[in-house]
Amino acid sequence: MSTATDTIEEFTGQEYKYGFVTDIETEMIPRGLDESIVRLISSKKNEPEWLLEWRLRAYRHWLTMDEPEWHNVHYPKIDYQDSYYYAAPKPKKVLNSLDEVDPELLETFNKLGISLGEQQRLTGVAVDAVFDSVSVTTTFKEKLYELGIIFCSFSEAVHNHPELVRQYLGSVVPYSDNYFATLNSAVFSDGSFCYIPKGVKCPMELSTYFRINAENTGQFERTLLIADEGSTVSYLEGCTAPRRDENQLHAAVVELVALDGAYIKYSTVQNWYPGDKEGKGGIYNFVTKRGKCMANARISWTQVETGSAITWKYPSCLLIGDNSVGEFYSVAVTNNMQQADTGTKMIHIGKNTRSTIVSKGISAGKGQNTYRGLVRMNAGADGARNYSQCDSLLIGDRCGAHTFPYIDVRNPSAQVEHEASTSKIGEDQIFYCKQRGISTEDAVNLIVNGFCKEVFRELPMEFMVEAQKLLSVSLEGSVG
Amino acid sequence: MTELTTNSTAFVDRLRTLETKLPALQANALSRFLYLGFPEISNEEWRFTDVSKLAGADYANPLTTIEADLSYIEANRYELILAAEAAIQPAADATSVILFNGLPVAGEDQDPALGVSIRYLSSADSAAGEIADTESNPFTALNAALFPGTLQITATAGAALEQPIEVVLISGHAGSSAPRITSPRIVIQAGENSQLTIVETYISLGSGTSLTNTVTEALVSRSAIVDHYRVNDEAKSSWHVSALAAALDASSVFSSHSINLGAAIIRNEATALLRGEHAECTLNGLSLGDGDRLIDNHTSIDHASANCNSHEVYKAILNDRSRGVFNGKIFVRLDAQKTDAKQTNKTLLLSPEARVDTKPQLEILADDVKCTHGATIGQLDPSQVFYLRSRGLSEGEARRLLTYAFAGDIVLRLKVERLQTALDERLRVWLA
Numbered sequence: 001m002s003t004a005t006d007t008i009e010e011f012t013g014q015e016y017k018y019g020f021v022t023d024i025e026t027e028m029i030p031r032g033l034d035e036s037i038v039r040l041i042s043s044k045k046n047e048p049e050w051l052l053e054w055r056l057r058a059y060r061h062w063l064t065m066d067e068p069e070w071h072n073v074h075y076p077k078i079d080y081q082d083s084y085y086y087a088a089p090k091p092k093k094v095l096n097s098l099d100e101v102d103p104e105l106l107e108t109f110n111k112l113g114i115s116l117g118e119q120q121r122l123t124g125v126a127v128d129a130v131f132d133s134v135s136v137t138t139t140f141k142e143k144l145y146e147l148g149i150i151f152c153s154f155s156e157a158v159h160n161h162p163e164l165v166r167q168y169l170g171s172v173v174p175y176s177d178n179y180f181a182t183l184n185s186a187v188f189s190d191g192s193f194c195y196i197p198k199g200v201k202c203p204m205e206l207s208t209y210f211r212i213n214a215e216n217t218g219q220f221e222r223t224l225l226i227a228d229e230g231s232t233v234s235y236l237e238g239c240t241a242p243r244r245d246e247n248q249l250h251a252a253v254v255e256l257v258a259l260d261g262a263y264i265k266y267s268t269v270q271n272w273y274p275g276d277k278e279g280k281g282g283i284y285n286f287v288t289k290r291g292k293c294m295a296n297a298r299i300s301w302t303q304v305e306t307g308s309a310i311t312w313k314y315p316s317c318l319l320i321g322d323n324s325v326g327e328f329y330s331v332a333v334t335n336n337m338q339q340a341d342t343g344t345k346m347i348h349i350g351k352n353t354r355s356t357i358v359s360k361g362i363s364a365g366k367g368q369n370t371y372r373g374l375v376r377m378n379a380g381a382d383g384a385r386n387y388s389q390c391d392s393l394l395i396g397d398r399c400g401a402h403t404f405p406y407i408d409v410r411n412p413s414a415q416v417e418h419e420a421s422t423s424k425i426g427e428d429q430i431f432y433c434k435q436r437g438i439s440t441e442d443a444v445n446l447i448v449n450g451f452c453k454e455v456f457r458e459l460p461m462e463f464m465v466e467a468q469k470l471l472s473v474s475l476e477g478s479v480g
Numbered sequence: 481m482t483e484l485t486t487n488s489t490a491f492v493d494r495l496r497t498l499e500t501k502l503p504a505l506q507a508n509a510l511s512r513f514l515y516l517g518f519p520e521i522s523n524e525e526w527r528f529t530d531v532s533k534l535a536g537a538d539y540a541n542p543l544t545t546i547e548a549d550l551s552y553i554e555a556n557r558y559e560l561i562l563a564a565e566a567a568i569q570p571a572a573d574a575t576s577v578i579l580f581n582g583l584p585v586a587g588e589d590q591d592p593a594l595g596v597s598i599r600y601l602s603s604a605d606s607a608a609g610e611i612a613d614t615e616s617n618p619f620t621a622l623n624a625a626l627f628p629g630t631l632q633i634t635a636t637a638g639a640a641l642e643q644p645i646e647v648v649l650i651s652g653h654a655g656s657s658a659p660r661i662t663s664p665r666i667v668i669q670a671g672e673n674s675q676l677t678i679v680e681t682y683i684s685l686g687s688g689t690s691l692t693n694t695v696t697e698a699l700v701s702r703s704a705i706v707d708h709y710r711v712n713d714e715a716k717s718s719w720h721v722s723a724l725a726a727a728l729d730a731s732s733v734f735s736s737h738s739i740n741l742g743a744a745i746i747r748n749e750a751t752a753l754l755r756g757e758h759a760e761c762t763l764n765g766l767s768l769g770d771g772d773r774l775i776d777n778h779t780s781i782d783h784a785s786a787n788c789n790s791h792e793v794y795k796a797i798l799n800d801r802s803r804g805v806f807n808g809k810i811f812v813r814l815d816a817q818k819t820d821a822k823q824t825n826k827t828l829l830l831s832p833e834a835r836v837d838t839k840p841q842l843e844i845l846a847d848d849v850k851c852t853h854g855a856t857i858g859q860l861d862p863s864q865v866f867y868l869r870s871r872g873l874s875e876g877e878a879r880r881l882l883t884y885a886f887a888g889d890i891v892l893r894l895k896v897e898r899l900q901t902a903l904d905e906r907l908r909v910w911l912a
Contacts, residue, residue, distance in 0.1 A: 397846060400844060406839045409829065409838075411832065412834060415856075424848055
């Protein structure tokens with residue numbers, strides 16, 4: 001027992017290795033938030049009148065709202081007047097080679113198996129013009145263009161495809177949705193826009209990595225993804241590499257629209273700065289993600305959340321069309337003082353709609369992990385079906401696991417099943433592995449990866465490998 | 481959370497005038513209630529249970545009705561006893577106690593076995609209020625302010641009563657027709673190594689608007705065994721709000737079964753605090769919903785000590801436009817290692833307009849625990865219906881049989897034979 005406990009402590013005592021570096025000079029506008037700031041953001045981005053109006057409506061609505069308190073995360077009150085709401089990145093100080101980068105960071109990259117090109121991009125090393133990644137990027141862009149796929153930054157989309165943006169912006173997450181989404185609607189900085197035309201199967205995983213200027217989209221990111229009838233797309237957000245960021249508050253919004261027969265797979269890996277051992281610093285991540293499914297459409301959310309001091313996100317599906325399918329696969333890890341309140345909402349509106357929820361929460365140190373979910377079967381959802389499973393793994397005796405699953409059923413032909421369990425890594429399991437020559441650390445990785453397998457296998461191939469490695473890095477020097 | 485009361489009705493105004501007329505402790509509870517107010521659906525705990533009908537009723541002054549009730553009991557004691565016996569048909573060797581609107585009618589002063597005593601005590605003399613939550617539950621605060629006296633059932637150390645104590649709680653209007661609020665209070669004190677079985681049956685006399693707001697407290701000492709049952713069979717015009725608070729000392733065993741058959745709106749709140757090691761707690765429930773009825777079961781099991789077990793099985797069958805609500809909280813405190821908690825909630829929806837809101841809730845702060853919960857909601861399995869039909873049963877018979885089996889699981893868990901037979905019969909009638 002004692003060795004197990006020691007190793008647990010050793011692991012849970014680990015600090016975020018990647019430091020917290022600000023190496024980006026930015027052009028700032030004054031602190032605080034009022035209408036003039038909203039106007040300033042809009043004018044800096046050269047936005048059309050209707051978008052400014054939309055932002056202002058959101059801002060005015062935001063003023064009437066109260067910050068939510070129902071969640072199971074605790075943090076000092078945020079002073080919204082003490083933040084910067086616009087920061088355009090100035091050109092970074094260019095490093096000449098990877099030799100100038102913090103070696104520990106490089107080691108982490110290597111452990112995660114991140115390609116050299118990506119490493120250079122992430123650390124801000126000037127990338128040689130003939131280097132793979134850029135040429136790859138260009139070829140990809142051309143290929144997408146041939147198929148009619150629009151994949152660009154949100155600002156570009158506002159200028160180049162205003163009709164699409166105007167039609168779909170706020171159609172899934174309206175500007176008045178919730179406190180953080182409304183704040184985002186008022187001051188969103190940039191984000192991604194993606195449109196897949198009718199019947200097109202996107203030939204590659206779309207990732208922010210392939211988009212020029214993908215980084216530094218700011219703290220109020222907004223993503224809008226539209227899959228037209230019969231199209232298919234897989235979208236990757238974030239990356240397994242540690243993300244350094246100077247903004248503490250992040251309030252992002254992601255809207256997915258899956259029209260008849262479309263399929264969207266949205267995968268997220270989040271590894272932002274979680275704060276130090278005492279819980280000082282770290283990112284507050286308040287995200288609103290929602291997708292709407294028309295007839296026969298399918299949206300699949302997969303997330304691996306290992307970073308941030310506070311994670312507050314509930315990727316949801318509105319299953320409007322008949323026979324539509326919603327899926328949610330999640331692994332959330334909280335270590336040290338991290339808190340996560342995450343889960344999903346599956347709103348069954350159409351007939352024969354189906355949803356699956358698999359949530360795996362891992363708590364270590366003093367981490368608090370909450371699953372909060374809603375499954376609603378509306379009166380019209382004949383034959384709807386839901387299966388939910390939420391499992392918690394506790395590592396150490398000072399962490400917590402909480403579950404708040406809401407189930408509302410208004411249709412007798414709907415079937416809902418919910419299962420939850422809590423467990424820890426057994427000493428007998430560790431012993432068994434050690435007996436076979438597997439180190440304690442590897443044994444923990446093995447067990448934790450097995451615990452998360454159901455979710456990992458939903459990730460796109462390259463992400464899956466990275467996510468497993470990420471978990472190992474997070475659990476380094478541990479039992480788990 | 482709605483904290484400050486915004487609801488100001490004739491009844492609340494009437495209550496305000498009572499503050500000076502009540503004994504100090506009850507006056508405190510009243511001011512707590514006036515502060516909390518009747519809960520609104522913006523309160524998370526009451527999100528699915530709209531009590532605005534209850535809150536808006538113009539109840540008669542609870543203090544003056546006590547006088548009227550006392551003289552009614554005096555004049556109609558025999559009829560009340562007959563009504564109670566007709567309702568439960570107690571076994572010959574059972575101990576019966578009858579209360580009318582929370583006031584004693586018969587059997588309130590007896591010693592059914594050595595060391596086991598039943599007394600009706602004034603609010604000041606009883607052990608009432610020790611564990612009931614008057615702080616945050618407005619209805620419990622209201623009961624604490626208005627209860628006329630306590631039915632206290634005590635077993636001293638080592639005392640045991642094999643037969644059940646049958647408590648029949650009748651609510652009625654005693655002549656007047658104004659909406660009534662009644663506040664019965666029962667305290668169960670089981671000393672070390674003692675054993676008690678208590679069945680509370682709620683019925684109403686006549687119809688008319690009434691709110692039964694009842695509170696039961698159970699103090700279960702070391703190694704004691706308490707079996708508690710609560711059957712609600714009130715008139716369809718009644719509202720029923722109940723609270724059950726149990727505190728379990730080391731190695732004690734407590735079980736409570738909540739059977740909901742009557743009343744228009746039922747809200748049960750059962751809380752168990754496992755404060756001693758190796759305690760074992762069982763909370764089960766069965767609700768049969770029809771018409772426009774609403775049945776809300778809230779349970780909360782607090783594992784405050786290590787090595788405790790808890791089991792929960794709540795089932796509901798909802799027909800017509802009835803609504804079911806279930807919220808089962810399980811807390812596992814920091815040092816409650818080796819906890820084993822199981823919770824199951826199953827709901828059968830028989831009609832397209834029936835509706836259920838379920839929220840199991842686990843909060844776990846210890847790592848070496850086994851906690852599971854499961855919830856299922858749905859209709860009868862068509863393949864099972866088909867199987868029975870292929871064996872010659874009609875569709876209706878097949879459905880009835882399967883529904884009966886669904887409920888039978890809970891019926892078989894009842895350890896009081898009288899209750900098991902009665903509920904079985906009730907179920908057959910309900911399904912026919």
